[in-house]
Amino acid sequence: MNKNNISDLMRRFSVPLMFVLICAVCAPVSGLSPSYLANEIVTRMGRNAFLILSLLIPIMAGMGLNFSMTLGAMAGEIGLILVCDWQIVGIPGMILAMIISVPISALLGLFCGKVLNMAKGREMITSYIISFFINGIYQLVVLYMMGPIIPIKHTSIKLPRGYGIRNTVSLLSMRQKLDNLIPLTIAGIKIPVATFIVVFFLCLVIVWFRKTKLGQDMRAVGQDMEVARDAGIDVERTRIISMVLSTVFAGIGMIIYLQNMGNIATYSSHSQIGMFCIAALLVGGASVDKASIGNVFLGIILFHTMFIVAPKAGTVITGDSMIGEYFRVFVSYAVITVALIMYETNKRRDKSKAGKQLALEQEAANE
Amino acid sequence: MSEKTQENSLKGRIQGFVKTFGLPRLIITGFLILLLIVAPFVGADLPTQISNIINRFSWNGILVLAMVPMVHSGCGLNFGLPLGIISGLLGATMSIEFGFTGSMSFFMAALLATPFALVFGSVYGWLLNKIKGGEMMIATYVGFSSVSLMCMMWLLLPYHSPNMVWGMAGKGLRTTISLEGYYTQALANILQINIGNLSIPTGAILFFAILAFAMWAFLHTKTGTAMTAVGSNPDFARSAGINVDRIRLISVVMSTWLAAIGILVYEQGFGFIQLYMAPFYMALPAVSAILIGGATVNKATITNVIVGTILFQGIVTMTPTVMNNMIHLDMSEVIRIIVSNGMILYALTRKTEGTK
């Protein structure tokens, strides 16, 4: 039993351990100074934490990794674009952008939840395709409707042809306004205190949420839909709520993310964000059906350390800067692949384990 | 009275037709027909348009055909198509590296790609057998991982042919490699028919026809029958003594090999080899094409492949020209994204697990 526990533990933490090793090898090779590294990681923690936390709720509800968190990201971008055009700057601008993004996210989350209810058992591939589908709609809105239908005044964000949004929208007026709201520098490391407070607040909300009736229902639905239904829980509705919440949080997270970056890459910011967030969460030791707040932070530290040091280390080792770039992309995908495979094989292994035990019992009885 | 019943039955028949054909498919077909009708009026040259569609069909047909075996064996839609494409790219680059030129280079590329496709396909099939039920998501990410791994490999593998590597560094493959002097139009030029603006790449279409016929024939053999049965009801197949895992493995290897050949045919039409991130999203158009053609997650025929490829490529080629000529607004890319992903989404939300 004890041995089993240790091997189980090893299995669970094999991915984080592997990353500790990668980082331990690459960090010295890269030649980056520890203070630079620390600074970068703290910045990225503030930038990404909110987004990654938004993934926790669907995992709790048994819907797996929410590949359609990009929906929320798109809603956040729409909010920011509009606020930019209205020239509302600083923190008020951010708050207004959030307010605009929430109903859009909620609507998209509702759509996503409904579709996923029709595709039970293949939520992940469906949510993944949804993100592409909605990306098409997003482009339709941003590229063609903004201008003629949704009024956009300022030429600085409009394409020269007169409608549609430019490839990059500068957020100079909001750049790191939240991060620098409460300035604090410890040992040369700039700490985005206000952002951390917001993230901390979301952590509290998630902790509190787990204790609510709705949270309990979500856990029940996540583990066994049929039993939950028999007990009178409205399974479909609960699943939709979890998608809506996740999408809304992702929208707000995206706004925090972009205020740190300082500009929006209108047509590509959101497309990779889902993948990197999911990879980071998995690196932190989460699995498709189990994730905690601890996984989020551990994941950010490990994944982003790798992300920072890999290109440099790659350049030092091979003399080609692209190798490291590709390496980190490969690692992100590989981590997700491995996590998905482990999840599926574990499901099967549990089943065959039960069979083996029965066989053993009977062998014993036969003797 | 009789008129009324007739009307009813007609209505019923239309409804039945819509049901079997699927509403989205109907809309897409209608849209394409509309485009074809509108085209001459807005000043687009119809023969050019049609030869465009036929050309694109000849490039993409085999990639779509590659979906068929895995759908038949119940592995679902092959989102892992990039893995096969990579085998094809390895064959293509090696053929050039070894100095083959002209049509010979196409033949050698296919030959060299085959062992890679077989090995990659076997490993991929073995993996998919371990995770029955979760194939599609994992297939997607196996495809992504392999593409990003190959991104590093294209830089690191010892290629030297000056036509392929970066001029300055002298190593590392370029992102786009021209096939001029190699196998560009290698198939299309065979027996090509040109009537005015209409040109038909007979060779490439024949090549597709041969492979499609081979696939059709395979599905009529003993093993092909077993493959369909495995997809239809794996428990039935197992109780009839079929080694389900072996049949699934065969289907994955077939699909991977077809993808490898498919990308070579695509390149000979397109005229370039595209490396690095290019294979990344190649699975999605192929998947949606076969779905538009009427396939479901676990049923697909050769007709689905042909109809689907024509419809999909028709929309992709016709929309930009017609739209540009009409309202000087190119929304084709957006329409392509919405249509193709909408189609996949539609197929995923159907209850197609087979009646049980």
Next chain:
Amino acid sequence: MENAPLLEMRNIKKDFFGNQVLTDINLTLKPGEVVGLVGENGAGKSTLMKILFGADVIRETGGYGGDILINGQKVNFQSPFDAIAAGIGMVHQEFSLIPGFTATENILLNREDKKRSVLSYLFSDRLDTLDRKKMNENAAEAIKKMGVNIDQDMKINSMPVGHRQFTEIARELSKEQLKLLILDEPTAVLTEKEAEALLESIRGMSKRGIAVIFITHRLNEILAVCDKVVTMRDGYVVNESPAGETNVKEITQWMVGKSIGDDVSSQAREEKDLNRKTILSVKKLWVDMPGETVRNVDLDVQEGEILGIGGLAGQGKLGIPNGIMGLYQAGGEVTFAGESIPLNSPRKCLDSSFAFVSEDRRGVGLLLDESLEWNISFPAMQIQNKYLKNYLGGIIKWRDEAAIKEVTDKYIDELKIKCQSSKQKAKELSGGNQQKVCLAKAFALEPRLLFVSEPTRGIDVGAKALVLDALKKFNREKKVTIVMVSSELEELRQTCDRIAIVSGGKVAGILPAGEDREKFGELMLKNC
């Protein structure tokens, strides 16, 4: 109406698509009364309980006839939730528990104690926080009521099976309004000690005024704890007696029915050559088939006979053919005509000319989405290379559509399969005709040994006779040995030469088909 009984069921009738399964059932229960409900599988016990519990399946199949009164008030439950609200609780055979939740969380599933908070006033009461302390208290109280101690903080998936059962019972007991508890074979998964504790717990409930309907095959338990025994057979209540005035032997007789004039079938059967050699010998077989576990079975089948395997559901009779044919994990020795047959390999069995008609017609037996031609020809094509044309010296094995059509038409004719054409899809046929397709599939293999599992389950009377006749004819004309598994004893007695009864995963005994019904009944309950 102070002395109205707690529950009264009057003239309950139920049919499934014209198939009468319950006729004029009357049942009354006083508060605190414990009633034992016994009967063979298919006697109608579970249907009766489903009616009482307002199960969806009853309403979907056209409702029921008769009245149900609770405390003298007529009720008509639209869903199980109505039944629960009226004070009826039911513990099913399959657990309805969340595996990763603790006992407490499961006991109070969707009935958790909650605390209001500001946010829940603002939005919805689903944002109330859980009151863990109160939940623990309530769960502890329910467990105390039950009288069997279980760890309320332990997660279900690390609990022994018995404790899961008790968690379910505690969940019902935690409901304030509970007046009547239905226990459907609760002791099947319990150890002897746990079963003893459960009986004690039932006595405790009874003292507290909760009436219990106790369904079990273990008659001793019924006698030990019940006030009244109700025996059902073929949809009728055949007997109702106080538990103190009866015994196991009597109840068994009521269950299987009297043996007057029902030996016609065995007499009518022609006498076969009795001096036959063993063709299939099974030794120490164990099979891990969920719900039908087989333990240590020894069985000999004689050449040319029809051997029946009977027994109650869940006792393991289905596991025997499924295990031998390699569909579920199995161990032991199987020899056929002197040759050892490896287990866990369907292919090897089929190569040794076995064939199997599965009880899971739609799941295993058929390719529902394919044509009849495919269904009938597929195994013979794959195993014996029939219906194939060879080209290029056998490298290409082409499907011979004409031969396939020929054989399909032959069986459509022979077995009178009702269909539009041989191209019709299997899912479009009725149950009986689907079963015939399954038989045709097996016949096309021309086996030497045929396993048939529940051949008449879920098909109408006319089709039943046709199927059984076809089996008998196949046995007689082709000299094929048949092993037939069925839960209907009468059907086995009509068709078979000898009948083995399986109970508790073991062969309890083998009797000639002409033997008295009681003898079979005793064997059925032997190891329960």
